[in-house]
Amino acid sequence: MGFSDALRISGSGLEAERVRLNVLAGNLANADSTRGNPHGVYERRDVIFAAVAPGQSFSDILNSPVQSPVKEVKVLGMVRDPRPLTRTYDPQNPDADRDGFVFRPNVSKLEEMTNLIDASRAYEANLTALDTTKRMASKDLTIHV
Amino acid sequence: MSQVHLFDRTTDLLKVTMDLRSRRHLLLVSNIANQDTPGYMARDLSFKKELSKALEAPTRRDLDRTDGTLTVNTDETVGNDLNTVNIELEMQKLASNTGNYNALASMAGWKYRMMGDAISGEGR
Numbered sequence: 001m002g003f004s005d006a007l008r009i010s011g012s013g014l015e016a017e018r019v020r021l022n023v024l025a026g027n028l029a030n031a032d033s034t035r036g037n038p039h040g041v042y043e044r045r046d047v048i049f050a051a052v053a054p055g056q057s058f059s060d061i062l063n064s065p066v067q068s069p070v071k072e073v074k075v076l077g078m079v080r081d082p083r084p085l086t087r088t089y090d091p092q093n094p095d096a097d098r099d100g101f102v103f104r105p106n107v108s109k110l111e112e113m114t115n116l117i118d119a120s121r122a123y124e125a126n127l128t129a130l131d132t133t134k135r136m137a138s139k140d141l142t143i144h145v
Numbered sequence: 146m147s148q149v150h151l152f153d154r155t156t157d158l159l160k161v162t163m164d165l166r167s168r169r170h171l172l173l174v175s176n177i178a179n180q181d182t183p184g185y186m187a188r189d190l191s192f193k194k195e196l197s198k199a200l201e202a203p204t205r206r207d208l209d210r211t212d213g214t215l216t217v218n219t220d221e222t223v224g225n226d227l228n229t230v231n232i233e234l235e236m237q238k239l240a241s242n243t244g245n246y247n248a249l250a251s252m253a254g255w256k257y258r259m260m261g262d263a264i265s266g267e268g269r
Contacts, residue, residue, distance in 0.1 A: 002167070003167070003170075005171060006170055006171050006174045009171070009174050009175050009178045010174055010177070010178060012178055013177060013178030013179070013180075016178075016181075017181070020181070048183075049179070049181055049182040049183065050182060051175075051179045051182045051184075051185045069172060069175075069188045069215055069217075070171045070172060070175045071175050071178075071179055071185070072175065072178055072179075073178045073179050073181075073182055118181075119181075122180055122181055122232075125177050125180065125232060125235075125236060126177055126178055128236065128239075129173070129174045129177045129178070129239060132170075132239055132240075132243045133170065133174065135243070135247070136167070136170065136243055136246050136247065136250075139246070139247045139250040139251075140250055142250060142251070142254050143250055143253045143254045143257060144254065144257065144258075145257045145258060145260065145261035
């Protein structure tokens with residue numbers, strides 16, 4: 001394990017946070033989409049992160065005698081938020097049903113914004129770590145006679 | 146006549162410490178990458194005590210065997226998703242570890258340049 005692994009791990013962090021940013025941006029963009037019935041209304045999406053050993057296949061992990069404490073991050077998948085949709089009275093809306101109600105996504109703009117800031121800060125932290133690794137590796141090259 | 150070592154204790158110490166610091170760097174980078182992973186526990190490598198003990202030992206063997214102790218932060222009060230990464234602490238550790246590593250690399254550079262000067266017999 002050397003600096004290339006450190007670069008790979010920081011890279012995995014950047015990738016995971018970018019995927020998260022994309023999903024959060026999608027939530028925010030669809031926060032105001034409406035439907036007259038609960039089917040087909042946008043449901044809030046979120047990503048699941050998992051810590052995995054860097055650059056190893058499943059059999060590598062299975063056969064290695066010691067589990068490496070060093071982990072990269074991987075996006076395992078995307079899930080839909082099980083929280084109920086909101087139903088609001090908005091008779092002027094073209095999507096309104098017979099009683100004047102529309103269904104809106106279970107997205108809270110405030111929540112998405114705080115998550116967005118969190119993801120962007122996490123992205124920056126990984127970027128700083130990547131830059132630090134780069135500087136350490138180039139410092140190694142100054143060792144010469 | 147006493148035995149002459151081209152690569153003395155300082156070179157060994159630099160080698161061992163740079164190795165430990167680069168391994169610690171991997172752990173810190175891995176903590177930063179997993180700051181949002183549920184259930185991930187922050188890890189660190191501590192070697193200060195072990196290293197100073199090895200330096201007091203009369204033989205090199207203790208120094209060569211120094212490989213640090215892996216510590217895991219199990220304090221679950223840091224986050225509510227069982228993630229124990231404290232990002233501010235990790236960034237601070239990363240900065241100090243990198244500073245130390247770069248200082249060691251500089252020292253190793255000086256050491257080898259001095260050796261080169263002694264071999265070539267010309268001061269630069």
